[in-house]
Amino acid sequence: MDKLQAMEVFVKVVDAGGFTRAADSLQLPKATVSTLVRNLETALSVKLLNRTTRQVSLTADGAAYYERCVRILGEVRDAEDSLSRTQASPGGRLRIDVPTALGRHMLMPALPQFLARYPDIQLEVGCSDRPVDLIEEGVDLAVRGGVLADSSLIARRIGMLHFVTCAAPSYIALHGRPQHPNDLQQHECVNYFSAKSGKIFEWDFARDGERLQMRVPGRIAVNDANAYMTATLSGMGIAQMAAFVICPHLQAGELELILEDWTIDPVPVHVVYPQNRHLSAKVRVFVEWIAELFADHPAMHIRAGRCPLTQEGLAASVAEQAVQKASDPVPSVVR
Secondary structure: OHHHHHHHHHHHHHOOOOOOHHHHHHHOOHHHHHHHHHHHHHHHHOOOOEEEEOOOEEEEEEEEEEEHHHHHHHHHHOOOOOOOOOOOOOOEEEEEEEHHHHHHHHHHHHHHHHHHHOOEEEEEEEEEOOOOOOOHHHOOOEEEOOOOOOOEEEEEEEEEOOOEEEEEEHHHHHHHOOOOHOOOOOHHHEEEEOOOOOOEEOOOEEEOEEEEEEEOOOOEEEHHHHHHHHHHOOOOOOOEEEHHHHHHHHHHHEEEEEOOOOOOOOOOEEEEEEEHHHOHHHHHHHHHHHHHHOOOHHHHHOOOOOOOOOHHHHHHHHHHHHHHOOOOOOOOOOO
C-alpha cells in the first residue's frame, strides 16, 4: 500500500464529506477510494471513519489522525516547493489567519492583486480576533498585532498600528466632548477585552512628557473588531481604534476625533510562520507581498507624537516611507 496516497485519499474523503464526492474529485473509482481507506485502517489497527448509507464521520482516532495527515501532506508539498524556488508561479493551498479589522479593511480589498500575480495559489483566509495556534491548526502564516509571545515562530515586522480616540456625532451631541483623558471617567466608553484571557484592555495617552494609563468606564465590552466599530458608530460610547479603520468614517462624518492632541502608543504588526515553512515558495511570496502592502499604507508609517489622521501626519508619513522600506527588518526567529 502506498501510505502517502492512502493518507491523501483519507483526507479527501473527510474534506469532501463522503466517498463518492472524494472519488469524483480524485478521478478514481469509488471502490478504489474505499479500499485505500480500509487498508489504511487495517494497517493502523484503528477505525478512522464511521460509515452510514448517508454520510461518513470521523471517529476520535480519525480526527486526530486527520489533523496529522493534513500537516504531513502540507510539509511534503512545501518540501517539493522548496526544490523549485526559481519557479515563476508558486502554487498550492496557502492558509493564513489575520485579525478581523486588518482582514476586512486592508487585506481582503488588496487580495485580487495577489491572486492576479500568483494565479496558482489557492488561499484560505481566516479572519478572527482569537489567538490561533499555527502548528495545531495547520495555518501556514498569520498576521499579528502587539508584542509577540515567546515561541519558535519566525517573525517579520511589517508595520506599526497607530490608534486614535473617536466617537459618533450622536454621542458627542448627547454627552459632550472630553477635553482631557481624565474626563473619560464621566463618559461612556466602548471597551475591548481579550479573546484569550477575558481581560479588558486599558487605554493609554501621552502628551508633552505626561503619560496616562487607565481603565475607562463603559457598560459594553466586546472582543470582535466588527462589533467594536458597530457599537461606536451607533453612539454607545467613545472608543480607541486603529487609524486605518476609521479614515472612511471620518470622511463620511460618521465619527469624529476626540483628544487629538494626545497620542496613543503604536502597536507593531508582524507576519509570523513556523520554521518549517520558511523555504516554501508560496509562503515566501505572500510575506513579501503583504510587506509591500503595509509599506505603502500611510497609516502604518506615522511618527509617534503626530496624529495619523491630520494633514501634517499623513504628509510626513509619505516622506518617511522611503526610509521605512530601506530599513525593513529581516525575518528573525522569536525566542
